[in-house]
């Protein structure tokens with residue numbers, strides 16, 4: 319039993335981190351997702367990890383870093399499709415609001431199967447003012463499914479999608495801790511750093527704890543994906559998605575508070591993280607949905 | 621990342637499970653709640669069985685009679701004993717989990733020889749005399765005086781919240797040996813036999829209506845200077861060794877037990893809102909269980925995890941939320957405690973965010989030691 323990063327995983331983490339730090343800084347991120355970004359990530363091997371022999375736990379390490387940098391785009395579904403086509407997924411029963419439609423090669427609905435949608439038949443209109451400025455969205459009157467994606471197991475998509483999304487949220491929640499701590503150490507009021515006020519210290523401590531618990535849950539779920547013969551897989555997936563999703567949202571809210579008026583500005587990145595966290599709560603099951611699944615696992619024994 | 625346990629860990633688990641299956645049926649009947657001498661007998665009897673089975677002092681070095689078990693084996697021990705509903709460490713808490721380990725690190729050879737074997741064998745029960753009426757969170761401001769008189773120290777003062785003080789043989793006590801030094805420089809850590817003349821112990825009734833902690837009054841108590849552990853006035857450093865152990869693995873069994881309580885509550889929950897909250901509590905506990913495993917993984921590589929100091933804070937909060945849920949689910953069935961474990965636990969766990977460092981203090985520590993923010997006035 320070893321629930322921490324191995325030396326190889328540390329190297330993987332540092333590698334992807336260096337790449338993102340060098341080429342995917344805040345200015346570029348603010349221009350949003352595009353094909354060049356997708357191609358660059360693909361060239362770096364981000365979408366072909368599994369084919370290249372890496373484990374799901376390794377993919378978790380990479381998605382945590384993508385989250386730290388708030389990389390935009392339908393990354394998780396494209397990763398799951400793993401065929402070089404930009405793919406987005408929506409949950410069954412969700413409103414037909416589609417992200418990044420202008421760049422999509424494929425859209426799937428997770429509805430008892432991984433069902434492909436006929437993009438040519440979509441009658442979609444762009445929505446003017448997306449909640450997350452880096453996640454442009456379209457609304458479609460109807461979504462016409464054409465058939466199941468060959469070879470795609472919907473349960474596996476749900477599980478893996480939830481865990482990778484959770485890993486992304488974990489990374490966001492950690493970055494929110496770090497930027498808030500930095501700000502609290504620099505910003506002075508009443509002749510001292512606001513990070514010296516206990517009310518702020520305690521907010522930051524709670525943020526750090528949330529992120530640390532989420533990290534353990536996400537790593538555990540990642541390891542479960544690689545050992546799916548062990549009991550507790552479904553529960554660990556739900557726990558990871560719910561805890562990491564909530565950690566990102568609540569840390570986004572607390573980070574806004576720590577930043578004061580600056581936290582309400584477009585200029586500071588905090589809102590980009592919080593908004594993305596809200597977007598991701600609508601994918602691969604919301605926190606509430608996963609709490610319900612976790613509760614159900616108590617009586618069903620999964 | 622790897623969830624599977626190694627073959628040798630699984631072998632340890634299997635041996636332990638066999639041993640528990642053979643040993644647990646031999647336990648005497650549970651003592652009455654307020655019969656403290658019977659409770660002491662019950663808990664020390666269990667300690668003796670652990671000792672004879674080779675499971676006492678798991679985290680202690682072999683040289684002192686311990687098992688020198690790996691962090692993972694200790695985790696397995698907590699897991700298996702809790703699942704098998706083996707007795708909790710009970711009155712052996714202070715001796716086995718923090719006073720003993722403190723002596724291992726800081727005690728003289730004589731002190732080790734005098735106490736460690738007895739603690740392991742369940743022959744000596746310890747209590748902790750740290751807190752005072754005016755020194756709680758600000759422990760270093762303690763005032764119980766120790767004045768040197770020949771080979772003795774003479775103690776005067778008052779301690780409070782001393783768990784199991786009324787049934788303990790000895791205590792780890794903090795006393796002020798230099799009233800003129802800055803407050804954390806004039807403290808000494810000593811071993812106090814609880815039957816010395818001048819010690820008066822008065823149990824305090826808790827919210828459970830029971831009395832597991834006590835006030836301890838010290839009037840001209842003479843204790844040999846040789847009972848001091850560590851150098852004179854160096855007791856604050858020794859105290860931090862003790863606290864490190866006290867706050868270490870203390871919550872692992874509770875956490876595992878909380879997962880079981882979620883299972884117990886599940887069939888009683890029908891309302892969808894309450895079911896969702898049960899799922900949330902379960903996620904809280906599962907997340908902390910994963911964090912515990914991550915800490916153990918880091919410890920086995922010699923890296924002190926930042927998670928260790930977070931578990932107590934997060935667990936206290938998660939457990940409060942779960943306790944509230946229990947009461948709401950039970951509704952008027954919660955109005956009697958007798959035979960109602962979920963209600964009794966709700967009351968007992970009110971102490972979690974207070975005992976062994978209040979949650980506010982934990983947040984101070986995390987924000988200062990983990991996040992590097994400015995320190996509180998001290």
Ligand SMILES: Cc1cc2nc3c(=O)[nH]c(=O)nc-3n(C[C@H](O)[C@H](O)[C@H](O)COP(=O)(O)OP(=O)(O)OC[C@H]3O[C@@H](n4cnc5c(N)ncnc54)[C@H](O)[C@@H]3O)c2cc1C
Pocket residue numbers: 516747748749750751752753755756757758780781782783784833971974975976977978979980981984996
């Ligand atoms: C069940 C139980 C068993 C115990 N057993 C023992 C024992 O065996 N031996 C022993 O020595 N002690 C024991 N204690 C005592 C325990 O360690 C203290 O209760 C604890 O350290 C808090 O001290 P206090 O009760 O004096 O509260 P106080 O220190 O008076 O705190 C009261 C409130 O003020 C807050 N506060 C205090 N200082 C600060 C600050 N700097 N910043 C923000 N908030 C602050 C606290 O968080 C708390 O909410 C036990 C306590 C309990 C509940």
